[in-house]
Amino acid sequence: MQGTRSFLVIGIIALAFIGCKADDGNDQVDAGEEIVPLSSGCAVPAPVDSGASDGGMVDGGVVGSGWVDTQSGGKTRTYYLRVPAGNVPGEPMPLVMAFHGTGGSGDRFLEDEYYNLQSAVGEEAFLVYPNALSEDGAIANWNQEVDTVFFDDLYAELESKLCFSTGRVFVTGHSSGGGFTSQIGCDRGNVIRAIAPVAGALLDDSNCTGQVAVMQVQGAQDTMVPPTTIRPGKDYYVFCNGCTLDEEKAVAGKTPPCIEYADCDPGFPVQFCLHEESDENRNGGHAWPTFGGEAIWQFFKSLEPKKQTDQRGSGAGYASIAGITTTVRFTISWPEDFQGEPAKIALGLYEVGT
8 A cells, every 4th residue: 555655856857867978079909990909917928727716816917717805995805817728928808797696706607507607708708706795794795886996996907917908898797796787887888898787777877988788688577676677777778879779670689589779889789688587496587597698798709899988879869868957856655664765766767658
């Protein structure tokens, strides 16, 4: 039963919710007409995959695969670095970061069972599995404010130690890690080439910069993060990348059940993989799907290197209204037995008829 308690929210809303304004205007790799810088780590000796579990970073560079301690925000943070076999000094390899779900750890990617990304990537890229903070007995979870700083610090460390094309930096994640993936793709689109959030939603598009290719993976039967929750964020990327939202005009993606929206900006596709997998032994429809690892890696692999900049996407024709502000008035009500008061509200705006 709906309660009688309600409050009026009056805000100034930038219509960039549904569109992006197109902005003006080392060693390198040639990607067509673009020159994409290589990481500064291309100037240091190539890391060696020793197969040991205690490898990782040392002051002199990378000694191989293993867990790494690093400092960020005054705290010790950890991540696993998997170095592919056959590194050649100065030859860049893609970089893939993968963020686990709530209560998990990077070990789940390393086990390559629930998260089947590692076997899909094989020896074709550096793989990085960060751990969320778990303090005072709290469940490990990603925090937008704290972990954006961690992402920046981690990227800076990897950039100085590993040899990769800065136009082939990819991020994926599941559940809260999927939400963080979608968020970091928005906030650091000038660093990241593409993202693949799984069962995770973009909740704050107020500080987006740059442009990323996107594969959104979502379970139709997910009751923890329902499809309606991820839709505004997914549609945000569709609009920003100049795509047509009409799914009847979409084409089949490389991996079923994925579709690719039509008319996206060149090099910045958006794919949506709405699947029907639901296994109560694997957290129902919220689970990482069985096709996930292969689909995500094939999507990342298909993308040509791009020089990441602050420039936004074309906005699917909405650039003319992006940045215009208006006042939106709305009332929010909640059940009488609700404990406390809502602390955060997500608002999605849509074109009439969509």
